[in-house]
Amino acid sequence: MYNRATGTSSGAQGAVSVNIPAENADKTLPDVVPDKGSALWNRVHLGTDSLSMENFHPFKSQAGLLTRAAREVGRVLAERRARRVMFIAVLNVLCTLVLFVWCRTTRSMALLAYTYLTVFDILCLVTCLVSIWVSIQKPTPAFSFGYERFEVLAVFTSTTLAQLAQLFVVKESIERLLHHHDVHTGRLLVGTAFGFAVHFVSTYFVSNKAFQHVSEASSSSWLQEHVADMSRSLCSVVPGLSSLLLPRINPLPLIAVAGALALFITDMLIEINNYFRADTFAAISIAIMTIGTMFPMSVYSGRILLQTTPSHIIGQLDKCLREASTLDGVLEFRNEHFWTVSFGTLAGSLHVRIRRDANEQMVLAHVSNRLSNLVTVLTIHIFKDDWTRASLSASSYAASRQPYTSTPAKTGLDPAVPTVNPFQPLPPLHAPNLSTITPIGSPTVPSLHQPASRLYGSGTTVPSHVALGPAGNPGGRIPLRTYQPTNLFGASDGTGQKSTTEFVHR
Template sequence: MKKPTAAYTFGFERFEVLAVFATTVLIQLGALFILKESIERFVEQPEVHTGRLLVGTFVALFFNLLTLLSVENKPFTCVSEAASTNCLQEHVADLSRSVCGLVPGLSSVLLPRMNPFLLLNMAASLSLCITYTLIEMDNYNSVDTASAVAIALMTFGTMYPMSVCSGKALLQTTPSHLIGQLDKLLREVSTLDGVLEVRNEHFWTVGFGSLAGSIHVRVGREAGEQMVLAHVTSRLQSLVAPLTVQIFKDDWIRPSPVPGALPAAPPGAPGPRPPPPVDVLTSTPAKPGPPPEFSFHTPGRSGQPLLLPGAQAYGPHSLGLESHGSPYSAALSQGWARPHLGRPPAPGYRTAYSPAPQRYGAHTPPRHFSYRS
């Protein structure tokens, strides 16, 4: 009855579910204890004195029926309707159909299925009456133990479906008897104007008779969000009381970005990296190549030529300077020269006729060129 708080946003109805679950589990444990005691009693059956057993049976039945019919117990009523039928209810339902065929007026009481608590009280009272009769007439003491076993089994069979139903509610599962109605409502919601998709739906039991849920609805770009929200809420509100509906626009059709445009960076964040240069011939981003001659600076084809100061193979023609190559004997002693295919070497650079330095950076004085004015 207390209002929802920040810690319990759905209220305190789940305390009733927890109380029903704990009660039904304790009753089943009591039934198992009676079965254990009855098995031990079968080994050595004592003498039974009935006393006022018949009077106590009718007094207990009267007060139980008065409590069940006069006091409204919402948690147990809801769980008895939501739980599956037990074996006792199924057998009585078959008998009730035969009786209602003879007396149609009893169909409202006996069909479709009787209250499990009322049925358990009636069956236990009938068992005690049979026990009292057999002990008083034939002194059949073992019937008392057999009656205890029968009552324990009926109690366990009646409470087990209720424990399962309340346990599923504690696990926040969808009630099985409401799945058909929920599917029908979801189909109606999916056919509304502007609704493209219904997904991520989840419905669970908060308390007995209270169903909560959340759903995501994807709508078109031209659909009104408030209008769709009102229609979806009106369809599901009759069955799902605390309902959360998330409406979002369709994101499948978006304008393509402008080629070459960069997204805006948030304030304080580094700007986006520029796109790599595009090769004009292949229209693909150019990949950065490796540095020349790997990563160390050694002379090679990609390195800069070595300058030899003071060695000038050719001078300006206006000054009348001439140069002569080395003799053939000197050229043969140094090895075959590499021709330049008719192109003279550039002035001031090391040529194939000059010896290579022994170490990078060392300067070797020219020995194979002579100058005269």
């Protein structure tokens, strides 16, 4: 508590000496007005320090993976539907263990292949729990689109593991064809009925939106296509079954019915003819039907994980983009990219170039309205057509242009040697005036020994090819060629004849 008389402040955690003079206490304290509830306010008015009420742990360990997983499971089980799914999943696990025991006692590979369907049901229930967990999560900076892709990953994992299990069954069945094994049929039909009931409870008593969407959106399996023909014929006789059998049957109950039928035929063949290989062929048939049913689901979920555009959406997207491109002010679309985030959720981004006088908000509203029916998460970047035309005059262009040669410039050249610019235009050539030429020997012809300034004018550089006179001055005649008389073999004959030089007047 602060004491104005003594200039000290004391609290419950200890005394804090401020050392404020009494005459300046009234001047000093009103300058700082702490917020109510802050550390300074608590120290002055309540005599406590909020900072000292909590322990500071600089090396506090974070919660482990198991702790966080347990916390998330608790949040999921707080939902009523999640508790129902969990109860059915536990019941399914117990039934699956019983079926595995019966597979061992009967030594039936067909019953083992059928039991793997109940294992797949457990994975489906786990996927349903993941869907509930995703629905209560919110987007984070690390997962800006949310956690819906975990749901897709769960479906892909479940279908892939089911196919791998059936491949194991095919491998074991091929080995049994080479080695004879007896099959005990005491619990074969009982196990078939028990597994069929467990599969139907897991399929119809739980609303699994992930697998419902995949079974409807993925392509039909070969088993569905063959059954669809029989379903149309049956519905033409009994129209009341159209809602159940058309347009196509759910693949999960279909594979359960087909597997149960194969086990029933196997039991009859073993009981009547002791044909034990029928169990092996039934196991291979159940495995092939399961793989053929799961493969389209794996392909569909795998394409979503690869962020591809659905094939049935491409035509509609092109139509919407063509309609949006006809809006007033829109010039073009760039960098269009659309992909599937999760089941039924399509994301996209594009750049829109508009005119300089167009309204960005108006164009943004129109483009978003056109694509909002298909694209759930849409990002649009609008930029105006901002361009300038460079107008260069002839003088600025000539001044800015630099000569470019194929060979680099060499340093250390003689500055007296003129450099050649290949881009510099040559001076115009003027034809000589023949009427002003004076014959040689005329009195008006300048002497060869006259100064060069009289021949070329003052300030004119004397060409290097002009011959020098005896006095060192350039002559007025240009040597055309100089030759020395030689003999037949091209050597000088040494006759002492003087060399002759011809000159022509410039």
